[in-house]
Amino acid sequence: MPAPAATYERIVYKNPSEHHYMKVCLEFQEHGVGLNVAQFKQLLISALKDLFGEVDAALPLDILTYEEETLSAILRICSSGLVRLWSSLTLLGSYKGKKCAFRVIQVSPFLLALSGNSRELVLD
Amino acid sequence: MVRFKHRYLLCEVVSDDPRCRLSLDDRVLGGLVRDTVARLHGTFGAAACSIGFAVRYLNAYTGIVLLRCRKEFYQLVWSALPFITHLESKGHRYPCFLNTLHVGGTIRTCQKFLIQYNRRQLLILLQNCTDEGEREAIQKSVTRSCLLEEEPGEEELSDEWMSLRVPDTSGRFVTSASTCPFISGWNAPIPPEFLTLDF
Numbered sequence: 001m002p003a004p005a006a007t008y009e010r011i012v013y014k015n016p017s018e019h020h021y022m023k024v025c026l027e028f029q030e031h032g033v034g035l036n037v038a039q040f041k042q043l044l045i046s047a048l049k050d051l052f053g054e055v056d057a058a059l060p061l062d063i064l065t066y067e068e069e070t071l072s073a074i075l076r077i078c079s080s081g082l083v084r085l086w087s088s089l090t091l092l093g094s095y096k097g098k099k100c101a102f103r104v105i106q107v108s109p110f111l112l113a114l115s116g117n118s119r120e121l122v123l124d
Numbered sequence: 125m126v127r128f129k130h131r132y133l134l135c136e137v138v139s140d141d142p143r144c145r146l147s148l149d150d151r152v153l154g155g156l157v158r159d160t161v162a163r164l165h166g167t168f169g170a171a172a173c174s175i176g177f178a179v180r181y182l183n184a185y186t187g188i189v190l191l192r193c194r195k196e197f198y199q200l201v202w203s204a205l206p207f208i209t210h211l212e213s214k215g216h217r218y219p220c221f222l223n224t225l226h227v228g229g230t231i232r233t234c235q236k237f238l239i240q241y242n243r244r245q246l247l248i249l250l251q252n253c254t255d256e257g258e259r260e261a262i263q264k265s266v267t268r269s270c271l272l273e274e275e276p277g278e279e280e281l282s283d284e285w286m287s288l289r290v291p292d293t294s295g296r297f298v299t300s301a302s303t304c305p306f307i308s309g310w311n312a313p314i315p316p317e318f319l320t321l322d323f
Contacts, residue, residue, distance in 0.1 A: 053166030055203075 025072040131198035137187035139220035
């Protein structure tokens, strides 16, 4: 008896997350420079506008947390804009004439992954 | 095979002011498009689009412009065209906009499209024109264009038009307003040479 024709259905569930989360830290060459959260966001948007123009300056970018003492923040960007944001942060050189640099500490499509960083793990 | 592929954007400059089309200059327009791409897409866009960018054909009577750009980045240029609002020349600002008619891979396909488009525009003009003298002139142009379609061997340009088409330093033909007599907008008979568009 011939075996019945195998019918199967393959369901592929790709779950590309819509947003990527970046933990960044801003370092200045000289000490004592402070930025509040609005100025920080203005800096990010001006970096995007410089490299990629008005279209990418309008990307939906959010600052989820910001610490003024350490100048570190967690950013959320839509996944299609991650490469652009990262490259514009890399090429940002100065803020109001003072030299600065962005250090990208962690990038992940899941926010939960940013809560623990194995690089900062301290073993007793 | 290995060659640089381009996209040719056929656009029409539309403006209320009749002086706007006459003051079209290929360098001014090229600079305007480059500035708009730089404003919209930043340093990256400006650099990407300006490598293979050129204004290949410009017609001051009908306001038809043919822009060339690389195939990888033609969408950056295309998306920047609606953001052009003013044409500045000799200190005057004319509000205008660029209407994209056709995107082609070669100049020849754009030329074929433009010939068909011009024929259709002539028929529309015939319907809309009010003056009897203009009506006769347009009818003559239409019949001449039909004749040219049947006998493709008779594409001789008259001496008058040959002298007005100035070859540029790069070898392309630019019919700029400075060399042609004033013709008000679309209401003049279009010589059949523009229907065949010899380069």
